[in-house]
Amino acid sequence: MAIPTWVSRTARWTAIGTLALVVAVVAAFALLHTRAGLDFAAEHASRALSDKQTTVRIVGLSGSVASSLRLSRITLADGKGIFAEVKNARLDWRPWSLFGGVLEIDALTAERVSLRRLPESQQKPPSGGGPLVLPFGLRAQHVVAEEISLGSEVFGEAQRLTAAASLTVLPAPARARIAAKLKRIDGAPDKAEVEFEYSARPARFAARIAVEEPAGGLLARLAGLPRGTPLSVTLNGDGPSDAWKGRFQASAGSTIGAASAVEIALQGPGITLGIDGTARIAPLLPDKARPFATPELRLRANLGVTPGKTVEISMFSFESAAAAFSGSGTYGIADGSLKGA
Numbered sequence: 001m002a003i004p005t006w007v008s009r010t011a012r013w014t015a016i017g018t019l020a021l022v023v024a025v026v027a028a029f030a031l032l033h034t035r036a037g038l039d040f041a042a043e044h045a046s047r048a049l050s051d052k053q054t055t056v057r058i059v060g061l062s063g064s065v066a067s068s069l070r071l072s073r074i075t076l077a078d079g080k081g082i083f084a085e086v087k088n089a090r091l092d093w094r095p096w097s098l099f100g101g102v103l104e105i106d107a108l109t110a111e112r113v114s115l116r117r118l119p120e121s122q123q124k125p126p127s128g129g130g131p132l133v134l135p136f137g138l139r140a141q142h143v144v145a146e147e148i149s150l151g152s153e154v155f156g157e158a159q160r161l162t163a164a165a166s167l168t169v170l171p172a173p174a175r176a177r178i179a180a181k182l183k184r185i186d187g188a189p190d191k192a193e194v195e196f197e198y199s200a201r202p203a204r205f206a207a208r209i210a211v212e213e214p215a216g217g218l219l220a221r222l223a224g225l226p227r228g229t230p231l232s233v234t235l236n237g238d239g240p241s242d243a244w245k246g247r248f249q250a251s252a253g254s255t256i257g258a259a260s261a262v263e264i265a266l267q268g269p270g271i272t273l274g275i276d277g278t279a280r281i282a283p284l285l286p287d288k289a290r291p292f293a294t295p296e297l298r299l300r301a302n303l304g305v306t307p308g309k310t311v312e313i314s315m316f317s318f319e320s321a322a323a324a325f326s327g328s329g330t331y332g333i334a335d336g337s338l339k340g341a
Contacts, residue, residue, distance in 0.1 A: 038061045038062060039061070041061060042058040042059070042060075042061040042071075043058075045058055046058045053078055053079075053119070053120065054076055054077070054078055054119060055076070055077045055078070056074065056075070056076055057073075057074070057075045057077070058071060058073075058074050059071075059072050059073040059074070059075075060072025060073055063090075065095070066095060066096070067092065067093070067094070068090065068091065068092045068093075069090070069091045069093075070088075070089070070090050070091075071086070071088075071089040071090075071091075072087070072088065073085065073086070073087055073088075074086040074089065076119070078119045078120045079120055080117075080120060082116070083115070083116050083117050083118070083119050084113075084114065084115050084116070084119075085112075085113075085114045085116075086110050086112070086113050086114075087110065087111050087112040087113075087114075088110065088111035088112070089108075089109065089110040089111075090107065090108070090109050090110075091105065091107075091108050092105070092106040092107040092108075093105045093106060093108075094106070098136055101136055101137055101171070102136060102137035102138065102139055102170065103136055103137065103138050103139070104139050105138070105139065105140040105141065105143075106141055106142065107141070107142040107143075107144070108140055108142070108143045108144075109142070109143070109144045109145075109146070110144070110145050110146065111146050111147070112145075112146065112147045112148075112149065113145045113147070113148045113149070114148075114149040114150075114151075115148075115149070115150050115151065115154055116151040116153070116154075117151050117153040117154060118153070118154060136171070137169060137170040137171050138167065138168070138169045139167070139168045139169075139170075140165075140166060140167040140168075141166055142164075142166065143164065143165040143166065143167065144162075144163070144164045144165075145162065145163045145164075146162055147160060147161075147162060147185065148160065148161045148162065148163055155218055156221065158186075159184060159186060159188075159218070160184065160185050160186035161182050161183060161184050161185060161186075162182070162183055162185050163180065163181065163182045163183075164180070164181050165178065165179060165180035165181070166178070166179050166180075173199070173200045173201040174198070174199070174200035174201075175198065175199045175200070176196070176197070176198045176199075177195075177196065177197045177198075178194075178195070178196050179193075179194070179195040179196075180193070180194050180195075181193050184217075188213075188215065188217060189212075189213075189214045189215060190211075190212065190213045190214070190215075190217040190218070191211075191212050192209075192210065192211045192212070193208070193209070193210045194207075194208070194209050194210075195207070195208040195209075196208075202240065203240050203241045203242075204238070204239065204240055204241075205238070205239070205240075205241060205244060206237065206238040207235060207236070207237050207238075207246065208235070208236050209233070209234065209235040209236075210233070210234050211231070211232070211233040211234075212231075212232055213230060213231040213232070214230050215228055215230060216228045216229045216230060216231060217231065219231055219233065220252065223252075224284075225252050225256075225284075229252050229253050229256075230252065230253055231250070231251070231252050232249075232250065232251050232252075233249070233250045234247075234248070234249050234250075235247070235248050235249075235262075237262065241265070241266045242265045242266060242267065243263070243265055244263065244264040244265065245261070245262070245263050246261075246262040246263075246264075247259075247260075247261060247262065248260045248261075248262055248277070255280065255282075255283050256280055256281060256283055256284060257279070257280045258277060258278065258279040258280070258281075259277050259278055260275050260276060260277020260278070260299070261274075261275070261276045261277060262274070262275060263275075269306065269307065270304060270305060270306045270307070271304070271305045271307075272302070272303065272304050272305075273301075273302070273303045273304075273305065274301070274302050274303075275299060275300065275301045275302075276299070276300050277298075277299055278296045278297065278298055278299065279293075279296060279297045279299055280293075280295070280296045280297075281293055281297065282294045282295070282296075291322050292320055292322050292323045293320055294320065294321065294322065295320075295321065296320065297318050297319070297320050298317075298318060298319040298320070299317070299318050300315065300316070300317045300318075301313070301315065301316045301317075302314045302315045302316075307333075308333060308334070309332075309333055309334065310330055310331065310332055310333060311330070311331040311333065312330055313327070313328050313329045313330065313331065314328055315328055316328065327340055328340070
């Protein structure tokens with residue numbers, strides 16, 4: 001039986017199109033392994049990442065696109081000049097793993113990351129864009145910045161840190177895990193560790209945060225504590241999205257501290273928050289107010305938050321040896337109004 005003409009032509013043009021695509025891919029791959037091809041890629045990547053407010057410049061792209069890429073320098077600049085820079089970055093990856101649905105990054109490292117200042121005010125991004133959702137999974141085993149340099153304009157004082165992290169984001173069913181460690185390397189003994197895990201089926205979220213500032217640091221300064229006050233903060237919790245339970249503890253020296261059970265539930269567009277704990281804050285209060293917080297305050301609260309609208313305070317109370325107070329009410333987020341009962 002003779003093969004219809006249209007079938008032969010379709011097969012022929014399909015074969016030609018497939019061959020042309022293979023040739024184009026091989027040619028592009030070969031081009032990206034030449035000096036000219038890498039320079040071309042760096043130039044076009046710089047243009048793609050830049051916008052009206054920020055200019056990105058990528059310099060010194062080298063290595064193999066299929067396994068290991070190196071960058072000598074990346075800069076970000078605005079109208080005032082360069083505000084951020086990355087030096088000697090390296091990406092060890094397996095791009096072909098994308099065919100399996102998960103991009104595998106063995107190592108992403110940088111010798112130095114510097115943020116001299118915050119960028120100039122940016123235009124407000126358009127609303128309704130929603131969160132970024134990757135069309136594939138991602139597994140980064142070794143993400144390291146050997147030195148992170150923060151200028152004094154960022155947090156009020158210059159700092160140098162080192163950071164290491166790992167990241168896994170997997171689709172269908174959604175799962176994610178991120179773990180990171182930060183440590184100052186400019187003489188201050190401050191360090192922090194964070195770990196988050198999420199799974200969609202069953203819906204569950206776990207969190208662990210630990211911050212240590214033995215001689216006082218950024219968090220202590222932001223909290224208004226006396227200079228040099230040691231600070232320790234921990235948060236540990238686990239549970240489903242509608243009944244998450246955790247434990248928060250903080251201490252600042254031997255006389256200031258707080259400890260509380262925390263319960264969080266996501267209910268539709270809103271969030272409910274429950275707190276039941278104690279606080280030793282008398283040293284932070286004016287002399288006349290200290291007796292009301294001695295030796296400690298017992299705090300309880302149940303809040304319902306509708307983002308952008310209201311905070312429903314169904315119960316709030318504090319007790320000490322000298323005083324007690326309880327109440328309820330509604331706080332309007334938009335207009336700042338407070339209606340109590």
